[in-house]
Amino acid sequence: xxxxxxxxxPANMELLHGCCREAQQADFVAFGLQGLxxxxxxxxxxMMVTLLEEIRRSGRLLRDxxxxxxxxxxxxxxxxxxxxxxxxxxxxxxxxxxSYYENKAISRENRWRKMYHEMGKEASNLPLxxxxxxxxxxxxxxxxxxxxxxxxxxxxxxxxxxxxxKLRDKRGIPPPAAxxxxxxxxxxSLVLPYTPERPIHWAEDIxxxxxxxxxxxxxxxxxxxxxxxxxxxxxxxxxxxxxxxxRPFDNDRISVTVFLDTSDNSAYLFARSLHFGTPxxxxxxxxxxxxxxxxxxLVLKRWSASMQRSTPWAVLYFLTWEExxxxxxxxxxxxxxSARSFDLHPDEFRLEGERxxxxxxxxxxxxxxxxxxYRDAETRGLRLHAAVxxxxxxRCPVWTAFVTHQSQRSHPAWLSRRGRRRVLLSDVQLYxxxxxxxxxxxxxxxxxxxxxxxAFELNFQSEEAAARFKxxxxxxxxVASSEATGAExxxxxxxxEGGGG
Numbered sequence: 475x476x477x478x479x480x481x482x483x484p485a486n487m488e489l490l491h492g493c494c495r496e497a498q499q500a501d502f503v504a505f506g507l508q509g510l511x512x513x514x515x516x517x518x519x520x521m522m523v524t525l526l527e528e529i530r531r532s533g534r535l536l537r538d539x540x541x542x543x544x545x546x547x548x549x550x551x552x553x554x555x556x557x558x559x560x561x562x563x564x565x566x567x568x569x570x571x572x573s574y575y576e577n578k579a580i581s582r583e584n585r586w587r588k589m590y591h592e593m594g595k596e597a598s599n600l601p602l603x604x605x606x607x608x609x610x611x612x613x614x615x616x617x618x619x620x621x622x623x624x625x626x627x628x629x630x631x632x633x634x635x636x637x638x639x640k641l642r643d644k645r646g647i648p649p650p651a652a653x654x655x656x657x658x659x660x661x662x663s664l665v666l667p668y669t670p671e672r673p674i675h676w677a678e679d680i681x682x683x684x685x686x687x688x689x690x691x692x693x694x695x696x697x698x699x700x701x702x703x704x705x706x707x708x709x710x711x712x713x714x715x716x717x718x719x720x721r722p723f724d725n726d727r728i729s730v731t732v733f734l735d736t737s738d739n740s741a742y743l744f745a746r747s748l749h750f751g752t753p754x755x756x757x758x759x760x761x762x763x764x765x766x767x768x769x770x771x772l773v774l775k776r777w778s779a780s781m782q783r784s785t786p787w788a789v790l791y792f793l794t795w796e797e798x799x800x801x802x803x804x805x806x807x808x809x810x811x812s813a814r815s816f817d818l819h820p821d822e823f824r825l826e827g828e829r830x831x832x833x834x835x836x837x838x839x840x841x842x843x844x845x846x847x848y849r850d851a852e853t854r855g856l857r858l859h860a861a862v863x864x865x866x867x868x869r870c871p872v873w874t875a876f877v878t879h880q881s882q883r884s885h886p887a888w889l890s891r892r893g894r895r896r897v898l899l900s901d902v903q904l905y906x907x908x909x910x911x912x913x914x915x916x917x918x919x920x921x922x923x924x925x926x927x928x929a930f931e932l933n934f935q936s937e938e939a940a941a942r943f944k945x946x947x948x949x950x951x952x953v954a955s956s957e958a959t960g961a962e963x964x965x966x967x968x969x970x971e972g973g974g975g
Contacts, residue, residue, distance in 0.1 A: 681719035834939035
């Protein structure tokens with residue numbers, strides 16, 4: 475495999491460390507401003523809310539830049555010049571805000587008024603929330619530049635750069651000093667060469683979509699990553715990588731980015747954790763890790779040669795059951811399809827805490843799949859799970875769909891028999907873990923004579939299996955139907971109870 479050493483010079487490394495330090499400072503400032511928010515009169519609060527949102531977003535964008543800098547090393551020298559433009563101005567803004575809200579000689583409301591008006595005046599009447607919007611648009615473009623994203627716009631970057639340089643000048647910040655270690659390139663010369671648009675990877679699609687339901691998990695604890703760690707610039711990254719998705723944990727104190735080495739289709743997990751504001755990194759191939767569930771957490775373990783046993787690499791706590799299921803299925807599918815994987819332990823295919831209510835064989839888009847109905851013991855959530863029936867990829871996830879209490883209540887007739895072996899699901903959203911699977915071929919769109927209206931069709935290989943599948947859901951459907959009827963019957967005495975599990 476062709477690797478690229480992520481080494482950067484001392485000045486470059488200091489700027490990347492600065493991203494994480496300023497991100498942490500942005501979190502502190504947002505927390506401090508929250509103390510003022512409760513004391514403001516109602517007309518003043520909307521601007522404060524907007525400012526808080528933008529400052530928190532600044533922190534996320536800065537941490538994301540530091541993460542991307544480890545993944546796209548060849549672009550770092552180009553990006554650092556622009557970081558050197560924004561960071562002094564951004565840092566001074568945070569320090570000025572801190573000095574205003576810590577001024578206890580005046581009331582909290584007057585601290586906000588003074589901060590808002592005086593900081594706006596020094597920026598030619600640019601309102602304070604819009605100042606951080608300017609910073610965030612600039613940081614967004616730097617992220618696109620690093621990742622060679624088609625969303626990168628050199629003209630926008632040049633315009634934003636001009637605005638920030640003017641803001642620096644008005645605030646008495648001298649122009650960026652010329653540094654030999656930084657590459658000075660006009661933004662308009664950074665137009666990326668044309669490349670044919672690649673298809674969206676299934677993992678990108680899954681984790682860029684909003685969840686249709688969110689079932690909270692209990693017994694949450696702080697997520698953890700474990701030694702050995704690498705500092706900024708110490709990792710060796712594949713040259714040809716494609717980022718699939720990134721998941722933050724504990725308010726972005728920890729993040730896990732999953733990417734492919736496109737030279738051999740191997741999946742890798744890149745973890746970043748903050749320890750007292752300092753970022754530490756770790757990189758493992760999916761083939762080097764094993765996955766299991768412990769309550770609300772997924773545990774990723776690696777083999778320790780020195781201890782001659784498996785040891786935790788990361789323990790990741792999820793807020794919702796749906797996110798945990800999707801991460802688990804995606805990991806298993808990516809690992810199973812990795813060119814570097816030999817085989818998976820049978821326990822990796824199952825999610826601890828789920829009970830199998832049903833299993834049968836279906837004909838699905840020209841393939842034979844195993845359809846399983848799982849019920850989660852902790853959340854009582856139901857889901858459908860299709861996996862490869864036989865062959866080299868046996869048990870590999872193909873798709874999953876959540877059958878939530880809310881969806882049954884809103885659409886009690888979501889499941890119906892259509893023929894001896896066919897069942898239609900009228901309200902189901904599939905999350906697909908396979909590039910070759912085409913769910914649209916299993917959708918039945920409405921026609922002149924009525925029909926499925928986009929319903930998803932399950933073709934069982936036996937009539938008995940189709941009947942058993944419907945019977946599995948009959949108890950849940952009757953509960954949903956009775957609750958819906960009760961809700962329609964009026965509110966007399968019924969306001970005290972929410973939806974039961």
